[in-house]
Amino acid sequence: MALVQHESVVFDLWDLMNRCLGKPELVTRVLKKFEVQLAGDLDRISAALNSENYAVAREVAHRLKGAAANVAAHSLQEQAHALESAIQLGLEDQYGIVMHGLLREQERFVEAIKQIQLS
Numbered sequence: 001m002a003l004v005q006h007e008s009v010v011f012d013l014w015d016l017m018n019r020c021l022g023k024p025e026l027v028t029r030v031l032k033k034f035e036v037q038l039a040g041d042l043d044r045i046s047a048a049l050n051s052e053n054y055a056v057a058r059e060v061a062h063r064l065k066g067a068a069a070n071v072a073a074h075s076l077q078e079q080a081h082a083l084e085s086a087i088q089l090g091l092e093d094q095y096g097i098v099m100h101g102l103l104r105e106q107e108r109f110v111e112a113i114k115q116i117q118l119s
Contacts, residue, residue: 010105010112012072019072031113034071038064038106045083045102049095057095058087076105 013027020026041064048057065080079102086094 010073010075010108012074013116015072019070030071031116034067034073035110035113037067038076038109041067042102042106046099049099054087058084061087073105073109076102076109079105 011031016027016030017024020030041060044060045057045064048054048060061080061084065077065084068074068077068080079098083095083098083102086098
């Protein structure tokens with residue numbers, strides 16, 4: 001399993017804008033909602049990993065992977081997929097590394113949405 005280590009685009013604004021029918025206000029709402037969901041999901045994953053509840057961690061990582069895809073946050077999607085795969089394969093030594101990658105992508109996402117001005 002390869003951990004995603006390159007710095008890629010945080011999310012594809014044009015893709016998301018198309019998904020939101022070209023409505024900047026909808027893009028803003030979607031990004032803000034995802035930001036809150038992301039924080040909650042990462043907290044749940046971390047708690048599940050700490051308590052060795054790998055089924056829950058994998059389920060939340062899977063859900064996060066889909067949500068990230070929906071907002072065109074491809075780096076987050078890749079990291080969530082990497083964690084889901086690591087858990088599915090039982091690669092416990094990789095959980096912390098991949099979780100670190102997810103947290104780094106969360107930071108990049110939060111910074112990126114602060115930088116965009118849609119309206």
